[in-house]
Amino acid sequence: MLFSWRGGPRAQRLLLSLLLLAAWEAGSGQLHYSVTEEAKHGTFVGRIAQDLGLELAELVPRLFRVASKGREDLLEVNLQNGVLFVNSRIDREELCGRSAECSIHLEVIVDRPLQVFHVEVEVKDINDNPPLFPESKKRINVAESRPPETRFPLDGASDADVGVNSALTYRLDPNDYFALDAQNNREQTSSLSLVLRKILDREEIQEHSLLLTASDGGKPELTGTVQLLITILDVNDNAPEFDQSIYKVRVLENAFNGTLVIKLNATDPDDGINGDIVYSFRRPVSPAVVNAFIINPNSGEIRTKGKLDFEEKKLYEISVEAIDKGNVPMAGHCTLLVEVLDVNDNSPEVIITSLSLPIREDTQPSAVIALISVSDRDSGANGQVTCSLTPHVPFKLVSTFKNYYSLVLDSALDRESTAHYQLVVTARDGGSPSLWATASVSLEVADVNDNAPAFAQPEYTVFVKENNPPGCHIFTVSARDADAQENALVSYSLVERRVGERALSSYVSVHAESGKVYALQPLDHEELELLQFQVSARDAGVPPLGSNVTLQVFVLDENDNVPALLASRAGGSGGAVSELVPRSVGAGHVVTKVRAVDADSGYNAWLSYELQPAVGSARSPFRVGLYTGEISTTRALDEADAPLQRLLVLVKDHGEPALTATATVLVSLVESGQVPKSSSRESAGVAGPEAALVDVNVYLIISICAVSSLLVLTLLLYTALRCSAPPTDVACGPGKATLVCSSAVGSWSYSQQRRQRVCSGEGPPKTDLMAFSPGLPPCPGSAEGTGQREADSEHLKEVSSYF
Known part of the structure; x- marks a missing residue:
């Protein structure tokens, strides 16, 4: 399919990146590159940033980084141009051995937002290892009686390379007696034999020296050689023979030490000592075989020695020879293939990489908290690992790639309810019985300012006596904030308002830290009975949160006002009052009334009136009402009463202590004809309306x-x-x-x-x-x-x- 694109180079690159990204997401989820081993430092591998669809300018701000399991210094990324290059020497044989596939798995991580990419770099083999024989010289004893077409097994060369670079071909120096036969069987093992072409004559040639050369398939090809020293022996002309040339057995990797693997049997038609057979591993014997198996020289039994490990070696190729005890010993050979069977003896491994700790409590769900990778050295179902998370709320595990998981926030957090989470990641394999491993993740939740200060109740009632000293502490407000640190640091202030014509701050103040409320001036019950205001509590978060509480301050009355006399109908206020009373009036006649008020309230304003007796005078014919202040006669007046009566009335409130005032009333006793008519009418009409x-x-x-x-x-x-x-x-x-x-x-x-x-x-x-x-x-x-x-x-x- 062809596309016509008329945009600039930048637009073309953008389209190419989008196409690559879409193709990658629709595929396996990996980027694939290849590089040859032994490449020099700085060798170009790929434009990884471009292929991942990332802009070069955002690599550094988004903390672009590359991690690999195992060797982390082999490959590196240039953050200036986004190129993946070789950082240090890559030896494929050291990295992967003789494995047919060899790759370096990279994990590319970028933040803001968090993204994880998986990159696979295939390491291609080069022909850098020549074939090697186990020994430089090989001695072979051949009886002269051996018939033509007799085969003598040889140890082939080994090449650490793979593929065509390890495909070996052999050639032997031209001669008349021996030829070389190299075959590959279905078990992918090579069989190299020296074949006798014609009958030997020890008297003619006692020893043959031949050069065996191995060449690999690389370009240019590399070679290795071994010197074959063939000694022609006499006498014993029958060699032991095995039932099979290749034996195949299987053994579990957890087999006990001394477990019988196989009992080999070779026969020799000779008599006597020429037919007695001794079994042994054909030299040279690899250290792996020596450490794992032992052979009984007399019975041919091969048993396990030490512990087998499927994860270290899955297949043993053992060359066994049976040698008779003749004067000129002869040997028979076979190959034993021991396949080690896997058992579930390796627990999974869990590696957790925390990326963002602590977690803010306002973190949105679906945010990635940590990366988790699991592995198991076993194979098959024994190596298949599944992960689970405990507890499940408010986090979950999301599988991102094979054996890779992300720890993701599943629901909203609340630090005030739970400030710390202890999570356990459990990895369990598919073996029977299954093995498991756990890893703990400790997560702290960071506070955000999402709680306003709260008072214990919406309003408080405070009682304060009036005339308090300035600066008096009258109450303490206290608010609690469920947040932490500065988000819970509460300060207090007044909600300013007007109280009448004055500002509230002229009456009271509140300490910003302690919440103590002070009266800045003496309060006056007669001026202000109730002072109602609000105190604001605000935390130090960003942005700050606050709440208010209402204070109702009732000013209690004290007895601080003296009774005040009001003007009477016969005189001025506070001065002497003059009244004319006819001598003919009887008992109970109301003369006048003393009026007084008290600015206080309650008992402090409850007034009582008392008539003070004159010094040295006889019993006064007048009395005053205790609560009304009415002055009336107690008896009929007579001529013995003085014409001018001076009455002193004491007005007293009921406060503690009581405050008093005095009023002077001058009563003149006159004859009936001398009293003005208006006064008489007043006196006469008192009883009717008042009643x-x-x-x-x-x-x-x-x-x-x-x-x-x-x-x-x-x-x-x-x-x-x-x-x-x-x-x-x-x-x-x-x-x-x-x-x-x-x-x-x-x-x-x-x-x-x-x-x-x-x-x-x-x-x-x-x-x-x-x-x-x-x-x-x-x-x-x-x-x-x-x-x-x-x-x-x-x-x-x-x-x-x-x-």
Whole structure:
């Protein structure tokens, strides 16, 4: 088939490479080259890079390299031009012996991506070895009585070459008595004999000296010679004879020492000592035969000696002679062919070449991890090897060529679940019983940053007392990263946001390494009750991964605000209040009301009022409501009462310690006609509206108590859950924060004029009232005794004034 191609030289080369690559993949999967032995250094073998379809510019970046089993310095590749050349002397006879086929198997490996090619370089024989005879001189004794056509076996020459270079021909010096007969039999063994042409006459010629020459078939041919010294003997005229000229036997390579191989039998028709036969190996005897077999000189039994090894020698050719004991000894000859049978006595060999370790856990499936080659010195089924892998997940073995495997990643890796794999490659032959060998592969999985830092819970609740010192440690966040090394190195930072008109970083900070959260300034419950923000945890991987956790910091109230007096209807705020009271009023008349608020909350904002007795004065006819601040008469006024009463009202909260303020009320006692009508109407109308207001507030208080009971139950459940969880850090101040206090009339907390409800700063200021059931124990230092019992009886009425 002809192709017309009009592209440039580079395009033509590319097409040629593609065609060669397609032909190679469709064929055996190998490149074949040939080179003659004894080639000089630098001799061109083939353009291996071009034939494999590889660009010259990518040989070095892709780590192009050539490996061979055994001698690795015979062939080399020039990475500049991609040429395979002879690197050192190649002796075919040393490399392969007398094997008919001789090849060097190369394994070509390139990375990025990993590819493996197999190259076979055939080593061709040259005629560099001349024929060699076992000895330079050969002495032969021939009885003069031997008839014509008698044959005398000769040792042929050997040639280390193969093929036509080892095809030997023989020639003998011309003479009248002896001729040369060389034959090849079906067993590929040569038979060289000296044939007697006519009857010998010892009295005429006692010794013949002939030169035997062996020539091989090479060009130019090489020769070897041996000097035949033939001595003519007299007397004994019958030689021993064997039943066969060639005996063939088989023996297992694991035969025990002394196993009988064969019992040879030769006969001699002579009588007496001329018929007594002695058996021996015909000299010269090769060392292989001497080490493997022994012959009994009297019986002709041949037994094993030492251990046979099929892998070292498969066939023994033994020349045996039987010599009689005549005055002129005569000999008979035969050839014994011993075939050694293979048994499964060699375990497979496994060689593992690791190519990429450790393995990144993001390595894609089907990536090649290592190359594995197996071999077995046995033959047939005993030398057929199969490989298996344990465990099977997440790797597998892929057969790439005969006795070559690739260890391939079969599924995705996860270092956090398994960081190390110990694989076992088992090679098992096909013998019966089969032999096996194992090789271990230790694989480490390298970490990649695929896990973000994780907090134990999505949010934390922290309680901090207000007025904490600047730089106070309030909590510690901690995130765990399942990765390793720098991928697990976690740093912390605030997720910046605005808290009202200020930045979050002006309130708190977090230590980048320890995760400790610090309050940068004193917190004020009256300004900020709840500070909610996020802390980010980020690892040091590339790219970094992160996650956030929410912190809810509740600022607990402390008693740091003094009660503030509000303006009364008769005077200014904080000054003396003047009131006119007719002397005719009876007990229970409301004179005025002292009003005060506390910026704190809860018990710290629960105010009580007390009337301080004047020094040296008689019992005052006035009293003040413990929780309402209303000043009223305790009895009917009389003329003995001083016209000007100076009342000092002490306003006190329920904090620890309690904070107080005082209000001065000046009450002037006048006659009924001197009281302004507006004041009288006010005094007269106090009872009606306030009584109605008390009725309304009774229902309101009942509703508040019901809601409070539900809230207390919720708090109890929340406390139980918090106790079962790990404790959180609550810093800035000893002791436990008191959130709710109680008294005999119930538990409640109150906050007035809150400037900021939550950290977002949204929503207008509100007035809060939280009422709880009286089931909680009273706060330490709470008012008890007569004043408390009096307050309890009037509580439902007095608490209404807070609305």
